[in-house]
Amino acid sequence: MSFRLAAYAVCVDAERVLLVRCVAPSGETTWSLPGGRVEHAEDPFDAVLREVAEETGCGAVVDRLLGVDSRVIPAAEARSGREHQNVGIFYQVRITGGVLRPEPNGATAEPAWIPLPDVVQLRRSSLVDVGLALAQTRPATGHVAPVPVGGLIAH
Template sequence: MSFRLAAYGVCVRDGRVLLARYVSPVGAGSWWTLPGGKVEHGEDPFDAVLRELGEETGLTGVVEELLGVDSRVIPASEARLGVVHQNVGVFYGVRVTGGVVRPEANGETAEAVWTPIGEIAGLDRSAVVDVGVGLATQRPASGHLPPVVVGGLIRH
């Protein structure tokens, strides 16, 4: 089994959420996700989410709150590497404080856009979008939501 710890920023402003368009380096297409990604060895997820926000979008921000944690196990038949994979995502509410939106330099994020929350359901997206927006809008006291069902426009 492979494992990944990731930190995601849920940036909400005026009924819109900041999304990043991920482009697969192996030619598997593109889809929308939240700014964020892998926590490096020895890195605090709190620091990783702000680093990833800057790398992927050109924006700076401050963490305002911990929204919750999501853990999902992806079957080998659906995982990118063909082995069972567990992804643990730490979701933070982040307020953007500056910068200029731009694509990731030499990276896999082609663009970042402020998207009305009501339009998310029609986007080809990662399940982390639904988890993050759900945590930000529903505010479960436990910091946990039921699993997001993958299929249709929602992918791992």
């Protein structure tokens, strides 16, 4: 089994959320939250700010920790073909400056502010739904029920 620790930014402002369009090697696109792998010896708090800057071109500050999500992707559904566990740490983040731009030489092709009602119509990572649920409900446990994958929602 492979394992990944990641940090994700949930940035909601004026009934819209900041998402990034990710392009898979197959050319398929999926919308996701800004964020990604926590590097060796990196604090997840620092990682989420680095990832926002890399993927969107914008500076940000963390307002609060929202929660943690752990999911196992079965081998048959994982890109690598082997079972994978992703542990995601979700932060409420506020953009402080910069201009939206694609990630140079990266996997994200386009950051965009998406109206919240339009999110359900997007092909998106389940991380989007987890992050928005954490931001909307702010559970004391920092945990929400798993998001079913299927249809427009992908791993």
